[in-house]
Amino acid sequence: MATATAAPSDTAGAPPSMLLRELVFGAACAGAVRAAARLGVADALGEEPATPAELAAHLGVEPRPLARLLRALTCYEIFSETGDGRYAHTPLSRLLREDEPGSLRYIALWCTEPWTWQSWGRLDDAVRTGRSVFADTFGKEFFDYLHNDAPDSAALFDRAMTQSSRQSARDLTAFLDLTGISSVVDVGGGQGMVLASLLERHPELHGTLLDLPKVVAQADERLRPGGEFADRAQLVPGDCRTAIPVRADLYLIKNILEWDDESTRRTLANVRKAAGPGARVVIVENLVDDTPSMRFTAAMDLLLLLNVGGAKHTEASMTGLIEESGLRLESVAPVNPYLHAFLCTV
Ligand SMILES: C[S@@+](CC[C@H](N)C(=O)[O-])C[C@H]1O[C@@H](n2cnc3c(N)ncnc32)[C@H](O)[C@@H]1O
Numbered sequence: 001m002a003t004a005t006a007a008p009s010d011t012a013g014a015p016p017s018m019l020l021r022e023l024v025f026g027a028a029c030a031g032a033v034r035a036a037a038r039l040g041v042a043d044a045l046g047e048e049p050a051t052p053a054e055l056a057a058h059l060g061v062e063p064r065p066l067a068r069l070l071r072a073l074t075c076y077e078i079f080s081e082t083g084d085g086r087y088a089h090t091p092l093s094r095l096l097r098e099d100e101p102g103s104l105r106y107i108a109l110w111c112t113e114p115w116t117w118q119s120w121g122r123l124d125d126a127v128r129t130g131r132s133v134f135a136d137t138f139g140k141e142f143f144d145y146l147h148n149d150a151p152d153s154a155a156l157f158d159r160a161m162t163q164s165s166r167q168s169a170r171d172l173t174a175f176l177d178l179t180g181i182s183s184v185v186d187v188g189g190g191q192g193m194v195l196a197s198l199l200e201r202h203p204e205l206h207g208t209l210l211d212l213p214k215v216v217a218q219a220d221e222r223l224r225p226g227g228e229f230a231d232r233a234q235l236v237p238g239d240c241r242t243a244i245p246v247r248a249d250l251y252l253i254k255n256i257l258e259w260d261d262e263s264t265r266r267t268l269a270n271v272r273k274a275a276g277p278g279a280r281v282v283i284v285e286n287l288v289d290d291t292p293s294m295r296f297t298a299a300m301d302l303l304l305l306l307n308v309g310g311a312k313h314t315e316a317s318m319t320g321l322i323e324e325s326g327l328r329l330e331s332v333a334p335v336n337p338y339l340h341a342f343l344c345t346v
Pocket of ligand 1: 215
């Protein structure tokens with residue numbers, strides 16, 4: 001097998017005038033990753049390096065533009081050039097493969113969906129007003145638009161959330177001490193990756209998945225009728241800002257309370273209405289003031305401002321909303337370096 005050469009564009013030592021030029025071309029990087037993911041370039045490349053012509057024949061695309069796309073991607077260490085005109089996988093390019101354990105293909109597609117490009121261009125408006133630009137641009141709130149006008153994008157979002165939750169579900173399942181807990185509800189639990197992991201680890205546990213109707217309809221097969229955990233799982237379509245019609249020992253709320261604060265207030269009030277005294281509530285968030293990846297978390301924070309008028313929390317801002325809701329915050333603990341759990345009781 002040929003050895004890979006270093007990425008051709010090493011920015012270390014580049015003058016500020018070139019660094020800024022590179023930064024303002026961020027869309028070219030995101031666009032190139034999106035194109036590679038949509039075309040399936042990473043899936044087409046096997047363990048042996050291949051030429052752009054070989055890959056192009058396989059993918060049914062033009063070889064010269066594909067070579068240019070590959071060259072652009074190598075600048076970010078996504079694929080590497082072997083020195084003889086062939087391209088090989090790198091750890092980053094492998095993550096774009098559909099069959100890679102820990103694949104980020106759906107996340108790459110989701111973060112570069114068409115609506116994101118229109119929204120980023122209006123970040124200055126969002127900063128001016130402090131509000132989401134979504135309804136102004138698309139005529140509807142974010143989830144309304146996804147579920148009614150952009151079903152492919154909605155399906156992609158759900159798959160991306162499931163993909164993104166795979167590792168965090170494992171970490172959270174290992175982290176949570178469920179002593180004394182016999183029922184859990186995952187509020188805004190997506191397709192149920194976290195809930196299924198909990199039911200797998202705790203054979204006596206019963207669980208409810210609550211999410212918007214079109215999301216619950218596509219829940220993890222293991223939770224659906226006939227699935228492995230069907231007899232211990234309940235699927236509840238609904239809007240947690242309106243009601244959480246489930247009594248459980250534990251309310252799990254993971255990566256939900258990053259929308260506008262009023263939605264968070266309503267959700268936490270509904271948890272309090274639904275839960276019995278002493279019930280536990282675990283809120284899980286990526287914190288913008290305690291993260292090993294500020295570039296990622298700060299970018300997500302801005303995207304949340306654009307699409308749902310939300311924000312990534314600091315420990316203080318999340319704590320403030322919890323205390324305001326009347327829940328008792330017992331402690332804050334890291335689930336993994338990227339995720340923190342706020343452990344509360346009703
Ligand atoms: C960022 S995802 C997190 C999903 C899941 N908790 C996880 O960590 O993978 C946000 C979830 O909130 C759901 N959601 C949005 N608005 C909601 C609402 N009003 N009521 C219930 N779920 C909602 C979305 O459908 C989506 O599944």
